[in-house]
Amino acid sequence: MSIxxxxxxxxxxxxxxxxxxxxxxxxxxxxxVLGPSGSGKSTLLKLISGLEKPDEGTVxxxxxxxxxxxxxxxxxxxxxxxxxxxxxxxxxxxxxxGLKVRKRPKKEIDARVSELLALVKLEGKAKxxxxxxxxxxxxxxxxxxxLAIEPRVLLLDEPFGALDAVVRAELRHWLKELHGQLHxxxxxxxxxxxxxxxxxxxxxxxxxxxxxxxxxxxxLYESPATDFVHEFLGxxxxxxxxxxxxxxxxxxxxHQGQVKGRITSIVSLGFEAQVTVELSxxxxxxxxxxxxxxxxxxxxxxxxxxxxxxxxxxA
Amino acid sequence: MTNTSKWTLRVVVMSYLGVLxxxxxxxxxxxxxxxxxxxxxxxxxxxxxxxxxxxxxxxAAIAVPVNALVGVGAALLIARHDFVGKRVxxxxxxxxxxxxxxxxxxxxxxxxxxxxxxxxxxxxxxINVLFTPLGIVLAxxxxxxxxxxxxxxxxxxxxxxxxxxxxRTLGAGRFRIFFQVTLPSIRWAVLYGVTxxxxxxxxxxxxxxxxxxxxxxxxxxxxxYIFDSWDQRFDVLGSYSGAxxxxxxxxxxxxxxxxxxxxxxxxxxxxx
Amino acid sequence: xxxxxxxxxxxxxxxxxxxxxxxxxxxxRLSLPFLMxxxxxLIVGYLSIIVLLPIAALISHGLSISVATxxxxxxxxxxxxxxxxxxxxxxxxxxxxxxxIWLSLWLSFGVAAxxxxxxxxxxxxxxxxxxxxxxxxxxxxxxPFALPTxxxxxxxxxIYGPNSxxxxxxxxxxxxxxxxxxxxxxxxSVRAVQPVLASLxxxxxxxxRTLGAGGARIFFxxxMPSLWPSVxxxxxxxxxxxxxxxxxxxxxxxGIGRTTTASYYIYNLTAGFLWVDAAAVSTxxxxxxxxxxxxxxxxxxxxxxxxx
Numbered sequence: 001m002s003i004x005x006x007x008x009x010x011x012x013x014x015x016x017x018x019x020x021x022x023x024x025x026x027x028x029x030x031x032x033v034l035g036p037s038g039s040g041k042s043t044l045l046k047l048i049s050g051l052e053k054p055d056e057g058t059v060x061x062x063x064x065x066x067x068x069x070x071x072x073x074x075x076x077x078x079x080x081x082x083x084x085x086x087x088x089x090x091x092x093x094x095x096x097x098g099l100k101v102r103k104r105p106k107k108e109i110d111a112r113v114s115e116l117l118a119l120v121k122l123e124g125k126a127k128x129x130x131x132x133x134x135x136x137x138x139x140x141x142x143x144x145x146x147l148a149i150e151p152r153v154l155l156l157d158e159p160f161g162a163l164d165a166v167v168r169a170e171l172r173h174w175l176k177e178l179h180g181q182l183h184x185x186x187x188x189x190x191x192x193x194x195x196x197x198x199x200x201x202x203x204x205x206x207x208x209x210x211x212x213x214x215x216x217x218x219x220l221y222e223s224p225a226t227d228f229v230h231e232f233l234g235x236x237x238x239x240x241x242x243x244x245x246x247x248x249x250x251x252x253x254x255h256q257g258q259v260k261g262r263i264t265s266i267v268s269l270g271f272e273a274q275v276t277v278e279l280s281x282x283x284x285x286x287x288x289x290x291x292x293x294x295x296x297x298x299x300x301x302x303x304x305x306x307x308x309x310x311x312x313x314x315a
Numbered sequence: 316m317t318n319t320s321k322w323t324l325r326v327v328v329m330s331y332l333g334v335l336x337x338x339x340x341x342x343x344x345x346x347x348x349x350x351x352x353x354x355x356x357x358x359x360x361x362x363x364x365x366x367x368x369x370x371x372x373x374x375a376a377i378a379v380p381v382n383a384l385v386g387v388g389a390a391l392l393i394a395r396h397d398f399v400g401k402r403v404x405x406x407x408x409x410x411x412x413x414x415x416x417x418x419x420x421x422x423x424x425x426x427x428x429x430x431x432x433x434x435x436x437x438x439x440x441x442i443n444v445l446f447t448p449l450g451i452v453l454a455x456x457x458x459x460x461x462x463x464x465x466x467x468x469x470x471x472x473x474x475x476x477x478x479x480x481x482x483r484t485l486g487a488g489r490f491r492i493f494f495q496v497t498l499p500s501i502r503w504a505v506l507y508g509v510t511x512x513x514x515x516x517x518x519x520x521x522x523x524x525x526x527x528x529x530x531x532x533x534x535x536x537x538x539x540y541i542f543d544s545w546d547q548r549f550d551v552l553g554s555y556s557g558a559x560x561x562x563x564x565x566x567x568x569x570x571x572x573x574x575x576x577x578x579x580x581x582x583x584x585x586x587x
Numbered sequence: 588x589x590x591x592x593x594x595x596x597x598x599x600x601x602x603x604x605x606x607x608x609x610x611x612x613x614x615x616r617l618s619l620p621f622l623m624x625x626x627x628x629l630i631v632g633y634l635s636i637i638v639l640l641p642i643a644a645l646i647s648h649g650l651s652i653s654v655a656t657x658x659x660x661x662x663x664x665x666x667x668x669x670x671x672x673x674x675x676x677x678x679x680x681x682x683x684x685x686x687x688i689w690l691s692l693w694l695s696f697g698v699a700a701x702x703x704x705x706x707x708x709x710x711x712x713x714x715x716x717x718x719x720x721x722x723x724x725x726x727x728x729x730x731p732f733a734l735p736t737x738x739x740x741x742x743x744x745x746i747y748g749p750n751s752x753x754x755x756x757x758x759x760x761x762x763x764x765x766x767x768x769x770x771x772x773x774x775x776s777v778r779a780v781q782p783v784l785a786s787l788x789x790x791x792x793x794x795x796r797t798l799g800a801g802g803a804r805i806f807f808x809x810x811m812p813s814l815w816p817s818v819x820x821x822x823x824x825x826x827x828x829x830x831x832x833x834x835x836x837x838x839x840x841x842g843i844g845r846t847t848t849a850s851y852y853i854y855n856l857t858a859g860f861l862w863v864d865a866a867a868v869s870t871x872x873x874x875x876x877x878x879x880x881x882x883x884x885x886x887x888x889x890x891x892x893x894x895x
Contacts, residue, residue: 098798415831422641518735
């Protein structure tokens with residue numbers, strides 16, 4: 001089910017939460033809306049779900065104008081940032097809620113619930129209450145609850161925001177797999193570029209209520225439209241007055257590089273090393289090297305080196 | 316929520332509050348001034364009324380400071396120390412709220428009057444509780460006991476003892492810590508509790524009625540004067556006038572409470 | 588005002604760190620375990636005088652417990668304790684007593700139930716609705732609490748008594764009593780629910796909406812289950828208050844048998860100097876209030892423990 005957003009605008013009191021946002025979200029895609037906090041990405045998600053009404057613009061799902069349809073009739077699955085579990089219901093009842101609202105026969109509900117609990121790997125927890133689950137389990141329960149109604153669109157608000165690093169990485173991987181199985185059109189909101197790059201096949205980058213750039217993650221990484229996108233999507237540094245990726249720079253002997261400088265710090269992060277160089281013009285830049293490169297060149301602090309772009313070699 | 320259900324709910328709530336609170340209070344004012352302001356004024360300035368007001372204020376002047384000190388002390392003890400019987404101490408403070416003021420009055424009589432447990436020894440020392448101002452003070456202290464503690468305790472627990480510990484590492488003694496660290500952080504809560512205590516002491520009726528014996532000019536507080544005017548002397552206007560005076564005090568109290576709550580959102584009385 | 592009244596936050600543990608010499612050391616060794624500090628002794632003494640001893644005296648008179656010593660000295664093996672249960676029972680089961688207790692019970696139950704419903708409605712309007720004068724309404728809720736009960740009685744008679752300006756005379760009727768009790772217990776019911784409602788997670792309701800639930804279903808299957816514990820404690824507090832209430836109904840009851848509540852009956856006994864009978868009925872009333880408070884407390888806590 002494709003989603004089409006056209007000139008969406010939403011004001012709160014005096015702030016423009018979302019301003020003239022248009023975007024196309026393809027059927028079956030996994031789209032990440034990426035932006036710093038306050039960029040309006042969560043509001044955009046609420047506008048798609050109908051939990052907020054736009055001041056201007058339209059939301060079309062699968063060719064149907066949904067702008068004025070109440071969220072309860074939109075057939076969307078929404079996973080909230082803090083999962084919004086129904087605390088007084090056990091896991092099975094949480095998952096069954098949407099089906100009960102739809103007055104499905106009890107047998108069908110039971111079958112569907114156990115199917116979903118198997119899908120999200122919570123088979124043994126059907127009778128547990130949300131208070132007894134871990135963060136990751138609650139997240140999966142929320143997902144099963146949203147999927148139960150066979151939504152046309154799945155919306156996830158900062159789905160991994162409240163989890164610790166290990167669980168986060170696991171769930172990300174799992175979500176990607178799940179999407180591969182179900183092919184439900186999914187929009188997720190995140191402020192974490194790594195998460196977005198890893199999970200999504202489409203990116204919408206937002207800033208201050210507006211869409212800055214959208215498209216394929218790799219394309220955005222390679223050819224960012226603005227310095228903001230450049231800096232937001234990956235590591236960046238400034239070299240010769242331009243924003244550039246630190247792994248697109250290399251260190252050479254002091255005679256080879258056009259730009260010369262002195263190493264001021266070396267930070268080793270396992271496989272990767274970050275070398276900061278103070279250049280002769282007084283500015284400072286940093287270069288990303290592999291551990292092997294670092295040791296092969298015998299780099300140390302205070303050494304004089306040359307800096308140049310890697311593509312210079314091909315040129 | 317749809318507009319219809321929103322308005323239905325508003326109308327239901329407003330009508331309920333109107334019937335229960337709004338109309339009666341309005342008509343109290345109407346009735347008290349029913350014979351003009353002059354009649355009202357001569358009612359509230361007649362000797363018995365003034366005597367009753369004076370006694371009420373005197374009782375409050377004793378009961379409020381004592382209960383404030385006890386409340387602050389007990390709150391500090393409960394929030395900052397561990398000891399055997401802490402829960403019991405905490406619960407005892409709620410007893411006067413949980414039980415009928417009439418029962419509190421009877422309990423005091425059965426403990427301290429001539430027919431009570433300690434009546435004989437007390438009488439030997441010339442202390443009599445039944446039908447005396449002393450009994451009124453005791454009854455008032457009892458019913459207004461919990462309010463300061465219940466106002467301070469939540470705030471004290473919320474603030475935690477980090478600042479006090481910090482002050483201690485900086486070499487402050489216990490009095491300096493109390494007056495310069497603890498007290499400033501609970502001052503609005505103390506004021507809130509004291510205001511409630513004042514309201515309760517000025518208004519207490521049941522417990523005082525039982526122990527006072529209702530002797531005009533001697534053991535008649537303002538609430539009892541109001542009751543007496545209606546029930547015994549059929550002086551309805553006097554009753555309305557006295558009630559209006561106390562009602563105005565209550566409204567002043569409400570204003571103070573609202574202002575304090577605006578200053579500090581967490582103020583509340585945590586009844587058990 | 589009461590929050591989730593029956594559930595108190597666990598006080599944070601105090602640290603007894605090895606501190607400087609001086610008061611703290613003395614404090615941690617002595618006053619902490621046994622409440623031995625001078626202030627503590629004063630407080631316990633005060634509480635004993637104004638609460639504990641009187642209540643003990645009341646119950647002992649009520650149950651006609653008498654302690655006699657035989658032989659010499661105060662040692663407890665010389666004590667002879669006797670209960671006068673018969674006196675207690677005949678005082679409590681006297682016709683007037685039974686009728687008044689029954690009247691108090693059903694009135695209080697009805698009042699607590701009505702205000703439980705209205706308390707949720709009022710709290711909802713105060714928390715979720717936005718309109719001009721909301722702050723004023725919020726303060727007005729406390730008026731019955733700040734108003735002396737006798738004034739509440741006079742205030743209600745001013746409009747619902749004889750010579751009622753709107754021709755509704757509830758003097759000496761059970762409806763008059765009920766109105767007075769609704770008035771004085773209102774703040775308890777509202778303030779028990781209000782903070783809990785304000786702290787509810789709006790996301791759960793939004794989630795229910797995206798799952799297709801309508802307003803009524805969201806309210807009854809998502810909101811109310813979270814409110815039950817506080818509604819229940821509000822009910823318990825209102826009930827206990829209504830059972831013991833005297834001032835506000837003392838005028839509107841008028842003193843006839845039909846409208847004599849338990850507290851009024853007890854007061855009448857004291858006016859006739861029947862202190863022992865008064866103590867007996869008081870003890871019965873205490874037990875009833877205690878049972879209701881403890882029950883609502885336990886049920887509400889048990890329910891709540893599952894949610895956290």
